[in-house]
Amino acid sequence: MGPVAADGIERAVEQTLSGLRRLDPVPPAPAPNAPLTLADLYRDHRVRLVRLAVLLVDDPATAEDVVQEAFAGLHRHWSGLRDEAAAVGYLRTAVVNGSRSVLRRRRTAREYVPPHQVNARSAESLAMLSAEHQAVVDALSTLPPRQREVLVLRYYGGLSEAEIADATGISRGTVKSTASRALDAVSHVLRPKGAP
Known part of the structure; x- marks a missing residue:
């Protein structure tokens, strides 16, 4: 593949993904001095994170599960969060890592070849x-x-x-x-x- 073709592919990928990003709802600006809540994060970022996961795992149901796990993890660690603004970064990283885990499990499952199952105790041996x-x-x-x-x-x-x-x-x-x-x-x- 020549440099022109590679540049064309990169441009196509960038256009596609930035087009998808433009479809995401724009989160509202937080109210001044209002604490950020998990519900706010869920409402404002769930759709974007699900799209991210769909792009990574190529399955909407699995993507939803990955995002739910990310929010559940954030909930478990909410009290230890140093900076509320870091929560979105945490969620994004959790979605990427969760997607990697899904893909690893898929690869392992696809590569697994069950051994030939033989009834070890055949009628003759019994x-x-x-x-x-x-x-x-x-x-x-x-x-x-x-x-x-x-x-x-x-x-x-x-x-x-x-x-x-x-x-x-x-x-x-x-x-x-x-x-x-x-x-x-x-x-x-x-x-x-x-x-x-």
């Missing part, structure tokens, strides 16, 4: 399990995910505590205590009814 083994597999399914991960990595994967810690991102001590709690929970599930 038939080959003895009643005792089936009870253990059923008991494992009642555990919280971390406990189940630790036991499966330890006994099915044959990993050491250090290897489990690396694989799960938890400390070795947590691996040890999690495994202990998981084994207690499994033994509780497997204990015959009425047994102490």
